[in-house]
Amino acid sequence: MSSQRLLGLNGDEAAAYAIKQVNPDVVAAYPITPQTIIVERFSEYVADGLVDTEFVAVESEHSAMSCCIGAAAAGARAFTATAANGLALMWEMLYIAASLRLPIVMAVANRALSAPINIHNDHSDSMGARDSGWIQIYCENSQEVYDACIEAWRIGEHLDVQLPVMVCLDGFTLSHTMENVLTLSDEAVRDFIGERPYIKVQGHLGEAEFRLDPEKPLTMGPLDLYDFYFEHKMHQVEAMRRALKAIPEIDEEYREVSGRSYRLLHPYMMEDAEVALIGLGSTMGTVRHVVDRLRKRGVKAGMVKMRVFRPFPTEELQELLKDVEVVGVLDKAMSFGAPGGPLYEELRAVFYDADERPLIVDYVYGLGGRDTPPNLIEEAYEGLLEVKRRGEAVEKVRFLGVRW
Amino acid sequence: MSTAITLKEMVKKPDLLASGHRLCAGCAEPIIARLVLKASRGAIIATTATGCLEVATTIFPYSAWRIPWIHTAFENAAATASGIEAAWRAMRRKGRGPLARYETLDIVAFAGDGGTYDIGLQALSGALERGHDFTYVLLDNEAYMNTGIQRSGGTPYCAWTTTSPAGTVIPGKREWKKPIDEIVIAHEIPYTATVSPAYPLDLMQKARAAFETEGPAFIHAISPCCRGWRFPPNKTIEVARLAVETCFFPLYECRVEDGRPIYKLSPPSLAIAKRPERKKPVEDYLKIQGRFRHLFRPERRGDLIERIQRWVDRRWEMLLEKAGL
Ligand SMILES: Cc1ncc(C[n+]2csc(CCOP(=O)(O)OP(=O)(O)O)c2C)c(N)n1
Ligand code: SF4
Ligand SMILES: [Mg+2]
Numbered sequence: 001m002s003s004q005r006l007l008g009l010n011g012d013e014a015a016a017y018a019i020k021q022v023n024p025d026v027v028a029a030y031p032i033t034p035q036t037i038i039v040e041r042f043s044e045y046v047a048d049g050l051v052d053t054e055f056v057a058v059e060s061e062h063s064a065m066s067c068c069i070g071a072a073a074a075g076a077r078a079f080t081a082t083a084a085n086g087l088a089l090m091w092e093m094l095y096i097a098a099s100l101r102l103p104i105v106m107a108v109a110n111r112a113l114s115a116p117i118n119i120h121n122d123h124s125d126s127m128g129a130r131d132s133g134w135i136q137i138y139c140e141n142s143q144e145v146y147d148a149c150i151e152a153w154r155i156g157e158h159l160d161v162q163l164p165v166m167v168c169l170d171g172f173t174l175s176h177t178m179e180n181v182l183t184l185s186d187e188a189v190r191d192f193i194g195e196r197p198y199i200k201v202q203g204h205l206g207e208a209e210f211r212l213d214p215e216k217p218l219t220m221g222p223l224d225l226y227d228f229y230f231e232h233k234m235h236q237v238e239a240m241r242r243a244l245k246a247i248p249e250i251d252e253e254y255r256e257v258s259g260r261s262y263r264l265l266h267p268y269m270m271e272d273a274e275v276a277l278i279g280l281g282s283t284m285g286t287v288r289h290v291v292d293r294l295r296k297r298g299v300k301a302g303m304v305k306m307r308v309f310r311p312f313p314t315e316e317l318q319e320l321l322k323d324v325e326v327v328g329v330l331d332k333a334m335s336f337g338a339p340g341g342p343l344y345e346e347l348r349a350v351f352y353d354a355d356e357r358p359l360i361v362d363y364v365y366g367l368g369g370r371d372t373p374p375n376l377i378e379e380a381y382e383g384l385l386e387v388k389r390r391g392e393a394v395e396k397v398r399f400l401g402v403r404w
Numbered sequence: 405m406s407t408a409i410t411l412k413e414m415v416k417k418p419d420l421l422a423s424g425h426r427l428c429a430g431c432a433e434p435i436i437a438r439l440v441l442k443a444s445r446g447a448i449i450a451t452t453a454t455g456c457l458e459v460a461t462t463i464f465p466y467s468a469w470r471i472p473w474i475h476t477a478f479e480n481a482a483a484t485a486s487g488i489e490a491a492w493r494a495m496r497r498k499g500r501g502p503l504a505r506y507e508t509l510d511i512v513a514f515a516g517d518g519g520t521y522d523i524g525l526q527a528l529s530g531a532l533e534r535g536h537d538f539t540y541v542l543l544d545n546e547a548y549m550n551t552g553i554q555r556s557g558g559t560p561y562c563a564w565t566t567t568s569p570a571g572t573v574i575p576g577k578r579e580w581k582k583p584i585d586e587i588v589i590a591h592e593i594p595y596t597a598t599v600s601p602a603y604p605l606d607l608m609q610k611a612r613a614a615f616e617t618e619g620p621a622f623i624h625a626i627s628p629c630c631r632g633w634r635f636p637p638n639k640t641i642e643v644a645r646l647a648v649e650t651c652f653f654p655l656y657e658c659r660v661e662d663g664r665p666i667y668k669l670s671p672p673s674l675a676i677a678k679r680p681e682r683k684k685p686v687e688d689y690l691k692i693q694g695r696f697r698h699l700f701r702p703e704r705r706g707d708l709i710e711r712i713q714r715w716v717d718r719r720w721e722m723l724l725e726k727a728g729l
Contacts, residue, residue, distance in 0.1 A: 021489060025494035052497050054490040058531030063483035066476060066527065070451065071489025073474050078495060096476050116417070182645045193498075204470065212488065213502040214447035214509070221475035222462030232464075360662035 001259050002188040009181045011174030012037035014142040015081065015107045015167065017181075018149035020045045021189035022106075025076035027055040028067035032086040033119045034171035035109040039081060048380045052069035063085035065093035065104075072102035077153065077196050083171060084111035087125045097164045098133025099236065100221060101210070103196070104157030104164040106134075107149065110281070110332075111171040112368045120369020121171040123280065125332035133236050135165040135243055136310040138280040140266075144307075145169045147260055150184070153193045154250045161243040162210075164198055170282040172369070184258060191297040192257050233399070240311040247308060251334075261274055264313040265303040267320055269295060273302025276321065276358075277382035278347065279330030280306050281367075283372055287330070291375040301381055306343070314350050321351075326384040326393070329357040332366045340364075340397045363402035366368045375399045407414040411723065417442050418470070425459040425468040430630040430637020432644060433543050433703050434461070435601045440541055441471065441714060444609035448510040450539075451485050453519035454478035456550045456629075478524035481513040482531035482540060489536045510615045511538040515572065517558030521582050532591040532620045539614040539621045545629035553632040557582040560652075561715065562708055563695045565632070565635060570698035575708060580715060589658050589665050590624045593654040595621040597657040601628075602645035606655060606670050613657070626653045634694020646689040647711060648672050649682075656727065667727040677729050686716045 009017060016038045027046075029039040046055045054071075058064045061082050068078035082090065084310070087108055097104050112118040126136060135155060139145045145167065152165040169175055184192075191252050198209035201218065208216035224232060248263060255261035266284070269291050270276060277287050284305035294301040305321060321327055329340025339345060340352075345361035350359035363380050366372045380400060387393045420441035427434050428678040441448065444682055449472045452458040458475045461468040474486045490510050495503040503509065511562045515524055520542045528540065531558045554656070556570040560581045564570040568577035589596050595617040597610040614621035628643040630636065635643055648654035655670035669677055676682045687709055688694040 025498070025500075026490045028487065048459040052494070054497075056486055056490050056534065058483065058486070059526060059533070063480060063486070063527050066480035066483035067487035067490065069476050069492040070474070070484035070489075071494075072487075074449070074488045074491035074495075074503060076487075077490035078491075092477055093480070098474070161496070204467070211501070212449050212474060214449065214472055214504060214506070217470060217472045217475050219462055219467035219469050222464045222467055223459050224464040226465045299451055 002185055004129045004184055006260070007181050007183050008175050008178050009142055009146070010037065010178050011139070011142045012176070013041055014039035014146040014170065015149045015180050016045070017183065018207060020051055021029070021186050022077070022150060022153060022193055023051045023188065023190070024053055024079045025052045025079045026056065026068065026071035027080065028064045028071070028078065030058055030064050030082065030302045031082045031085060032083050033110060035081045035083040035086070035107065037108070037175065038107055046121050051064065056136050062093060065090040065199045066098060068104045069093060069100065069102055071098050072104050073100065073212050074201040075168040075213070077194070081107040081109070081317060082166070083109040084125045084364070088113060088128060091129070092135060092224050094129055097234070098176055099193070101162040101239070102164060103151045103162055105149070105156060106164065106166050107166045107252055108166050109171045109175040118368045119171070121173055122367045122369065123332040126166060127395040129166070130310060130342060133163065134310060135163055135308070137165065137308055138168045138348050139174065140282055140284050140305060142174060142181045143260070145174060146181050146183060147254065147258065147262065149252055150189055150192065151254050155247055157196050157244065158246040158250065159197055159199055160216070161246050163239050163243065164332040168281065172321055173282040175385060186281065188257055192254065203262050227337060232298045244311045244313060260306050264308040265316055268303045270302040270304065270327070272300055273324050274300040275326045275328070275381060275388055276302040276304060277325045277328045277330055277377070277380060278304040278306060278343070280309060280343070281332065281334065283330060286372060286374055290374050290381065293374070294381055299381070312346060317347065318354060321358055322354060322356040324358045326387045327360050328380050328384045329360060331362055331364045334364050334367065335378045342399070357396050359387055359393050361387060362397040363400045364397065370401055372401060376379050408678055409605070409612050411605055414442050414608055414639045419612065420444070420448070420467045420470045426459040427456060428631055428637065428690045430640045431456070431627065432601050432627040432640050433457045433545070436541070436543060436599070436607065436625045436627055439601065439604050439607045440455045440512065440611040442618065443608040443617055444510045445508055445616060447506045447508070448509070448512065449488055450494045450521065451481055453481035453515035453524060454550070455516035455519055457514055459550055467475055479525045480517055480521060481515040481524060481526040485511055486511040486531045486534065486536045486541070489538050492643065502561045502670065506629070511537060513540045514543060515540070516549070517542065517546055518543045518556045519582050521557035523622065529591065532588065532593050533586045535619050537619055539611070539623060541625060545627040545632060547632050549629050561712055562699060564605045564698060565695070575698055585624055589660070591661060592660045593620040593622060594660055595657070596624070596656050598624045598653065598654060600626050600644045600648050600653060602641050602648065603655065603672055606672070610657060632695065633699070635692055639692065643692060645693070646684065649676070650715050651676060651688045651690040652686055652689050653724055654720060656723065665726070666698070667723065669727050669729065677724055679691065
């Protein structure tokens with residue numbers, strides 16, 4: 001393990017600091033609260049000559065992603081950061097980045113989507129992007145943001161994967177909250193990420209590395225209709241499947257360097273849990289605290305934090321939750337008109353065929369940054385205990401902390 | 405500064421956009437693209453916005469491009485090119501990867517009028533303002549051809565398109581062609597030029613000048629489309645020449661030096677400036693294109709033709725003034 005330095009950083013600064021150490025070739029970004037600190041800090045690193053990155057202050061998020069795509073296609077390591085409306089403006093390009101198999105890294109400081117315009121945290125932005133083909137990592141604290149912003153490069157660039165990676169951090173709760181962060185040395189980061197590897201493809205003049213190179217010309221992004229498009233989509237299906245294997249491998253390597261390891265899922269008090277909450281992001285810190293409180297009162301409560309939402313760790317979840325009687329899903333986004341929030345629906349789908357499965361209820365919470373204090377989480381657990389007593393969930397989708 | 409380009413030398417260079425693509429017979433777009441690529445100094449990377457050129461030159465697993473080429477989307481050719489250019493700069497600085505080898509790299513973005521005047525204007529403006537070292541080639545066929553001839557900001561007044569149909573009440577497009585070159589020049593980029601495939605040497609010379617420019621360069625090519633303009637495919641060059649001879653589409657260059665735009669008419673248009681009697685009436689240009697048929701049939705719309713002529717005259721005079729003629 002290499003020696004580390006303790007720094008006081010908020011989530012945005014942790015992302016910017018990690019990216020400084022990575023020293024990518026191109027950063028193209030556009031300001032939007034609560035992401036702005038990332039671009040501001042990074043601009044300072046550029047201005048002070050601490051990185052030799054080409055910083056492109058684009059005129060929109062659509063262009064930010066387009067610029068990252070052009071750069072990554074030319075062989076560069078490219079980074080951007082955004083939130084909410086900015087991510088929405090990128091939508092078209094998110095799919096294109098993933099489908100062109102470009103391992104771009106992006107920090108998303110999660111924020112509610114307009115309208116009404118709201119700068120605070122929920123997951124409606126990145127949840128809407130869940131089908132775009134990006135790997136999604138959700139962070140609980142600044143330390144996780146820092147580590148994910150380093151690991152993301154290795155995950156996305158893994159030769160079995162070759163996909164872009166979204167590092168999600170809750171707006172304000174993480175982006176603007178100062179925490180202690182253990183940081184690696186620049187050398188340790190550089191050694192860990194190494195050089196970007198390229199897959200080999202067939203070009204006009206024979207085998208070529210997948211990048212724009214005048215000596216080995218390639219055509220990228222051609223028209224691709226019913227005769228091949230579907231096969232190309234299968235490659236993406238396969239890449240996500242492989243990412244499920246690659247992430248723990250890279251994690252293990254990262255543990256050797258940093259002493260910190262993040263698996264796909266973070267279970268807590270799950271060995272004998274009868275009721276459990278599952279969710280993403282910073283709220284899970286509060287949930288852990290509530291689990292401790294409940295345990296002191298003799299309640300067999302547990303929780304699972306999902307660190308990686310895409311690819312969805314189906315088997316791991318089945319294994320972890322099969323013996324739990326009631327699982328509550330914390331969804332910080334709503335899919336209007338759908339049976340429930342996005343995580344709820346996927347979790348139910350995962351258990352549909354299982355012989356042993358928990359009762360599952362949904363708690364949509366925190367929309368637009370609505371505060372989610374411990375007593376609200378406790379209320380959710382009480383709901384789960386009630387379902388356990390009855391042996392059935394009458395009301396499957398519930399809205400937590402709303403006047404309704 | 406510019407290395408001399410001669411036809412003799414250029415015909416010897418291989419075409420970097422191969423034949424066998426599926427653009428319509430008589431389409432001007434591949435002619436322009438081939439001529440631009442011929443003028444490249446060597447290493448070149450191209451990006452192309454969604455549109456006829458992109459769709460018809462690639463279909464997996466085939467490609468007509470003999471150079472590294474990428475298509476990402478419709479409205480972002482300039483932003484994609486920005487990224488390629490930024491990558492090249494970074495790689496050179498770090499001495500990393502194949503792009504680090506190139507002292508000069510011709511980065512070219514091709515986009516249609518839809519991808520430039522309309523949906524791509526923001527990305528273009530941003531890239532010009534940031535000063536990326538690239539060449540943007542506007543292939544102006546004056547409508548969204550790839551989606552079936554819909555009007556764009558580049559469609560001329562009175563032209564029929566499928567979304568500006570010539571009806572019994574409204575005679576085609578009601579708005580004038582957007583002055584895109586002025587918009588681009590207002591960004592004070594170092595080099596802007598207009599070209600027509602009827603003048604291949606002029607086109608290649610300007611493309612070379614664009615490649616040699618440090619910073620953004622903009623080439624506006626008139627690109628007659630036999631399908632959308634409704635003329636026979638063997639008339640493409642004739643139409644492209646008439647656009648210049650009528651001063652509907654004058655040929656010139658504009659270099660910004662010391663913050664001042666210096667306009668220079670190119671030989672075909674300069675000849676008209678010197679001998680104004682050579683300027684052909686715009687009617688000659690309009691009447692050979694089916695998209696203006698309603699100006700002539702069932703009855704001649706002299707009022708509208710006259711209005712178009714006045715527009716041409718006014719803009720031509722303004723150009724002469726700018727060129728100090
Ligand atoms: C965001 C978006 N909107 C619309 C389209 C549909 N579309 C594809 S090509 C095109 C027209 C292209 O017109 P132009 O840029 O003039 O190029 P041309 O085909 O005429 O050469 C349109 C509308 C698209 N691909 N993307
Ligand atoms: S529709 Fe027009 S621009 Fe498109 S390929 Fe045919 S001739 Fe060319
Ligand atoms: Mg067009």
